[in-house]
Amino acid sequence: MTAVIIGAAETDEVGRLPEHSAFRLHLEGARNALADAGLTKDDVDGVATVGTPGPVQVAHALGVTPAWLDGTSVGGTSFLFHVRHAMAAIEAGLCHTVLVTHGESGRSRVGAPPRAFGPDSLLGQFELPYGTMGPATTFTVTALRYMKETGLTHEQLASVAVAQRRWSSRNPRAAMRDLVTVDDVLASRLVAYPFHLLECCLVTDGGGALVVTSRERAEALGTRKPPVYVLGAGESAESPIISQMEDFTTSRSFRLSSQAAFAEAKITHGDVDHLMIYDAFAHVPIYGLEDMGFVGRGEAGAFIAEGHTSPGGRLPMNTNGGGLSYTHTGMYGMFAMQESIRQLRGEAAAQVPGVEVGVVLGNGGMFMSAATLALANRLP
Amino acid sequence: MSADQSKAIPRPTPETRPFWDGAAAGELRIQRCVACARHYFYPRPVCPHCGSSDVEWVTASGRATLYSYVISHRPAPGFAGDGPYAIAVVELEEGVRMMTNIVHTEITPENLALDMPLRVVFEPRGDVHVPLFEPAGEAS
Incomplete structure (x- = not known):
């Protein structure tokens, strides 16, 4: 069924x-x-x-x-x-x-x-004493290790925000619609090095x-x-605090949830016409593209920078503008699904032609949990 | 609002008390599974590797390397006077990782190379001591 x-x-x-x-x-x-x-x-x-x-x-x-x-x-x-x-x-x-x-x-x-975590909670004992201020200072802490291991450049990281503005510029509901360049992104103020303001999601x-x-x-x-x-779905979880993530260059729950969803749906990457990857910060779609298997390890930054996820690219991604430029209430997963459904119904603001199969990867917490849905507007 | 100006003070639970008692004594104590001989962190009563409840507290060497970090430009309460500060994850010699701050060096990307050697220091905070890490230099 x-x-x-x-x-x-x-x-x-x-x-x-x-x-x-x-x-x-x-x-x-x-x-x-x-x-x-x-x-x-x-x-x-x-x-x-x-x-x-x-x-x-x-x-x-x-x-x-x-x-x-x-x-x-x-x-x-x-x-x-x-x-x-x-x-x-x-x-x-x-x-x-x-x-x-x-x-x-x-x-x-x-x-x-309330957002507060008690001083005797896991976060209260092993994160908050170090001056963490929510996701901008914790979700981001994996990125420098990823950059060292893979060679991802600051410019490629910034290109995630650039690509998504190309989409949000076509979406009247998006909060941020002005096109930006890599230089604009890198000139925006530092929030948590290596992340600049435009590489962080809206609130x-x-x-x-x-x-x-x-x-x-x-x-x-x-x-x-x-x-x-x-057609298929998968879920998994990793660590409640990011310091205990097994490997800062790859998300286990991204891998496992997407493998499960693809297997249940009996689809391959070539079947996917449209992709949504939860983008609380610019590095998350990079991890997602690799952990889901759309590109090889270390290739996602160049893939995005070269425009393959942008309008006209071969793998349209985050076509509402994403959490970076459309909207991000704090729990963005609902909006990622909504855009995937709009694309499959042919009613998106920045409609991609001919979308029949869409995949949505949702992140929870700081690489804490993940779920993947494989959706389609036709039965296999 | 002086209460807003103090850094967050952790409060131990029974499971984590030996960690914080160790910090107060100037020792970085972590857990090790007797059954499978592997270390783990954060403190808890069951080994995540093999499931054994036969676990013990050991004193780590205090030597670590810099696994990853961010430099926060939005100070948390109590951190405004520090300028930009490094929220880091370090890998202890025993193989486990923990979040911390890097101290006793100017906090710039140039000064903070991944995999650089570090050693633990303890900062008194309220009625506990918090483990922080400083560059260990080449001699260590």
């Missing part, structure tokens, strides 16, 4: 939304996704979302009586995990139609959970939701939009 995404939508706006609580963003995303699917809340019997506000509050507020809940909260990729778990639950007969919601007031911090408010059901139910209900089939 193949799971089908029959509804997908973001909040009306993304960006700076101080009048929206995180909770309201969940509900707005849910409302829009249900409308996109042509369904009502009474068609839904499963709800999945991350810890706060959590699936109980979202289901209650929507008036859904759930037969199945998933509160998996493993970082910004959690929503990809939810899709995979929903596939399994639907196949097992635990529920038939699942709503996956995201809402986050990452910038305005309205109704947002925004927004949300979105998906409706997942079985192929049989999708066909019985009829869908307003072209169905998007989940």
